[in-house]
Each structure stands twice: as C-alpha cells, then as structure tokens.
Amino acid sequence: MTGGGRGDRRTLSRTTWVGASPAWAEFRAPASPAISSPALAWPPSSLAWLPVRPFAARGGCCPTIVSRRQWGARPPRSRVPLRTPVPYVIIHHTTGNRCTSQASCSREVKGIQNYHMNTQRWSDIGYNFLIGEDGRVYEGRGWKTMGAHAKKWNHKSLGFSFLGNFSNRIPSAAALNAAKSLIQCAISRGFLKRSYTVTGHRNVNPTSCPGNALYRVISKWPRFKAKP
Template sequence: MKTIFLVYYLFYLTVVNSQSTCDDMSFVDRAEWGARKSIFKANLPSKSLPFYVIHHSADPSNCYDDASCTKRVQQIQYRHQFSLRWFDIGYHFLIGENGKVYEGRGWNRRAAHSSGWNNDAYGICIIGDFRKASPNEKALNALLSLIDCGVKQGYVKEDYYIITHRQTQRPGYTECPGNGTLDVVSKWPRYCSFQNSGARLKGNETQISLALNFCEKEFPPSL
C-alpha cells in the first residue's frame, strides 16, 4: 500500500511541476484573439524538437496593452495569409509587451517562420521593433516561461538550443529579431552561437544537422 501511495505521489509531483510554468503564463488562445481559420494544417513530423528560433515582428510596432496586442496579432495573421499567401500566421507563438503569450499555430502544427527550419524548430515572435531597444521585462519573462513550458510538456528536448532568425539564414538576409533582442537572448544559458554561413550544402547536410553538430560541441555533456 505504501509503495502504491509513493508511486502516486511521485506521479502527482511530476504532473504539478510540469504544469506550473505553463499555468503561470498569461496565455491567449486563437479563439480569444479572433484568429481566422487556417487554410491548411500540417502536423510537425516529430514531437520533441531541438530548437527555439526567436523573431521580432518589426512591423507592426510594439504593443503594451491587451487591445493593441490583439490587434497586432490579427494584423500579422492577415498579412501572412493574404499578402504572403501562407496557410496561417507563420509563428507558433507570439508575445506582447503586455506579458501575454498568443497562440499562433501552437505546439503541434508545422509553421512558416524560418526557411529550412520549420520541421525542427518552434518559432516565437516578440511583437515590435527591437533593432535598438530590447523587449521589456514582461515580454522577456513570458518568453522564458514559454520556453520552459515547452520543455516541461515534452514538446522540446531537454537539451534544447535557442537561436535567432538571423542565425538560421545566410549573413545579411535579415536583421530579425533585432540587436536589442539578440543582446539579451545571447546571454541566456541555452543560447547557441551557430550561424548559417550561406555556403552550399554538401551530400546529406542540412542546416539543422550543421546546427546540431555545432551546438552539441558548444554545449558538451557534463561529466
């Protein structure tokens, strides 16, 4: 009887711990922000991904209250669907400087945030232009909570890596997510300094395989 109780108690602690970070987030699902229907849905090929790719929207601009952030997310989806002709908003999640996390395509769907990385990385966009200033504390805390939530829920590998949009593409392709974001994110423990060189891939190489090899060397397993 004691053994059964102990197993149940340990299971309970695991569930509570896995939910705590996610429960702490202020999360806005698609219905709450008024998302348009996705034209087509494709599932991610695997459940546990190795990368987070951080973006900024640049335009539309920063938002600090619920009404403005909801409007910005709607604007981004409209542009992605009607100007770029994508199936849906390109990011998995978006974050406003009101400290809230907005559901884009969510954990289970393939997104369109970074060419060559969409099957292997979750794309998170901080709403606003951060080429000079950094995102505020509310946005950064929400980002950290979301990152931890993905790991706790098993959507992201425990030995995950954080990189930025500009690192996934050839040098000079984009400024995203802005120097202000990079200045902060580059100091986080799981940030990897990999940079797509733009060189032609050889044989079975992919940008993901190159990045994983680089990041694994930058973060050797602890003894």
C-alpha cells in the same frame, strides 16, 4: 519571415509562474526575486542587470496564453503536424507596432495573420507563438503545427516572435519573462527537448531579425548558440 509550414492545432494554458530559480544567475539580479515594473527602461549597455525572472529549473509553469479564439484568428487553410519534441527555439521580432495591452496586442497579431495569409499566401500566421509587452503570449500555430517562420528549420523548431521592433530597444521585462516561461512550458509539456538550443532568426536565415538589441539579450540566455 520566410518558411513553408501550414495549419493550426490549438493548445491553451493559463497557469502562471509560482516562483523563481537561480538557474539564470548570469543576469546577476538582486537577491529579491521581485520583478520591477515593465514600464522601466533598460539600456542595452546594462543587460547584465535586467530585472527579469529567472528561468524555472523544474516544474511545468506556463505563461498566460491568449488563444486563437480570444484574439479573433481566422481558421487556417491547412496544417502540417509538427513532430515533437523539437530541438530548437528560434527567436524573432515582428518589426511592427509596440503593444502593451491584450487589446492592442490582439490587433497586432490579427494584422500579422492577415498579412501572412493575404500577402504572403501562407496557410496561417507563420509563428507558433507571439509575445507581447503586456506579458502575455498569443497562440499562433501552437505546439503541434509546423510554422512558417524560418526556411529549412520549420520542421524542427518552435518559432517565438516578440511583438514590436527590437533593433534599438529591448522588450519589457514582462515580455522577456513570458518568453522564458514559454520555453520551460514547452519542455515540461513534451514539445521541446530538454537538450534544446535557442538561436536567433539571423543565425539560420539571411535577415537582421530579431533586431540587434533583442539579439544581444538572447545571446546571454542559457543554451543559446549562434551556430546551431
């Protein structure tokens, strides 16, 4: 949780996935594109069989995004525009409580914003977007405002943080699907370069974030680099 961006610019999208793509073949999912219930458990030793949606190869599919107004955000003190498209997506976890509904995730996001603004003295919540295990994405600083999530990298990245602690367990399939959809959404809307790189917070700053279990998952994603 280090950084130095400020502000907010609101962007809302509520479209949903319309299909699957073979682009994520390395997960070796069953032939059916159906998604298993997020209530199921997947031990880290079975990552190759995660029943998660493939990454859309083309099209502008975006996940459900809960706006700042909807989760009850405070207004930012200031903001610094983010020059897009950026070349990096940096993955985090919040290390907080697990949330599986819009109500519980909204409370978590609001608590994080209060901590970042009141204790860290940042201008706003640090992340661009946060991802709940309910399968929804929660708008942080949004697409067009520089985050405060990765020191020296804020000006050239989008910070996506999974809500919860993923040191010893992985996020739900719904959360992983939402993250992948959000990346594709960023590309299709011109906020992320098509030649983007995905990396973990630990790869750019001295931290254990995004947790060992989640890190093992993202290290299998296309365009992941441990040394960006």
